[in-house]
Amino acid sequence: MHHRLIAGLALSLAALPAIAQDKTLTVYAPDYFASEWGPGPAIKQAFEARCGCTLDYQTGDLLPRLLLEGERTEADVAIGFDSTEMKKARETGLFAPHGVDTAALTLPIDWDDAVFLPFDWSYLAFVYDNEALKDVPGSFAELVAAPDDLRIAIQDPRSSVSGLSLVLWAEEVFGDEAEAKWAELAPKITTVTPGWSEAYGLFTEGEVDMVLSYTTSPAYHAIAEADDTVSAAIFDEGHYMTIELAAQLKGTDDAELAQQFMDFVVSADFQSLIPTSNWSYPAALPEAEWPEGFRELDMPEKAIWLPEDEADALRAPAIEAWRQGMSR
Incomplete structure (x- = not known):
């Protein structure tokens, strides 16, 4: 009996990674973001190593697509909004609070928005x-x-x-x-x-x-x-x-996984990828940790x-x- 229990437990544990791998986070992003020269591929690799899931980018014009799809959207997260689009994006009513402590941000202005989370600027x-x-x-x-x-x-x-x-x-x-x-x-x-x-x-x-x-x-x-x-x-x-933003969708099928990604956005693993892949200042990384070429820029x-x-x-x-x- 003990052998069967142990064997059954081993089989259950062995199946856990496969179950986790079946989880997919659908992220809508602009074309540049997910391209081979953009930050998307490295971010995908780093997040998948954390979540044991698959991050699937769907690219195109974010706001027009979300306006067209409405509540039928398959997106769990959208990333790459420009700050000039905030009001129009907010008025769709499609987004949930990001749930991230904005004290981690290092922007030159105060930011306390509950829905849109900066990732670079x-x-x-x-x-x-x-x-x-x-x-x-x-x-x-x-x-x-x-x-x-x-x-x-x-x-x-x-x-x-x-x-x-x-x-x-x-x-x-x-x-x-x-x-x-x-x-x-x-x-x-x-x-x-x-x-x-x-x-x-x-x-x-x-x-x-x-x-x-x-x-x-x-x-x-x-x-x-x-x-x-x-x-x-x-x-x-x-x-x-100019500030680029991420937000999670109210209608996500996996709010926990979407929240995990939003938390990841302000992590050092994510933020350290931004300067030399998106060629912008990271939104949540102290200047002392920027690449030398960024610390030397005229401000x-x-x-x-x-x-x-x-x-x-x-x-x-x-x-x-x-x-x-x-x-x-």
Whole structure:
């Protein structure tokens, strides 16, 4: 009898890993996140080693897909929301509290949102070749007043979150004068692209002198390419922050596994992967633990951040000021 009990117990224990492996966490993410050059593969490997489960990425445009699927969504977690999308995402009613102690966060602003959890962040900035461009604007106002032969590429705020962040940044800096400042800047803006990658490609190909990107962009060139010729112009008025977010779905079939992933997001194992895979500042890792190339980056003295209601209210007038100013 004892032998049968022991044998049965051994069989039960042997079956546990197989049962755990049958668990799948479905994570919706943007295409870049799960690509081979994004942070997704390393995060998947690290989390699966913890959970004994399978992490399945489904990629595409997060918010449009979730709005289409509604409560029928198969997602357990969604990761990769830009902070400019928070209000629209919250209004879907699809998300549950993340259940994570936000005291672990190391953002330059206070964050206590119960639903959306930051996993990385950066400052918007105009990036340039420091060997080719010597007269570098030290403020947004100086950029506007720069000679018209300066060639700049930006992203369209109607199709790009970085472009939208730019027009919100300009509204915060210039207020009622934003439209006039866009008109003054317009001759220097040689290209407006649908997204970030097209604009940045023009910069790396030498087609433009400056490109709208992030203060973390030079870290990629320094670390991945051993190239220290790329810098970010630091403006006196401060820089607009962009934050990327994760959230868990109310309708998840495995709330415990989804919570385990949310806890993992602020762990050192997750956060240490962010700088050199997503080329952003980690949201929950002390600066002393950042890679050297990130600790050496020039940082703005002031963070510009708009709460979601304020940013949403400013979105339409900021885009319209940009459109009117650019068309003068």
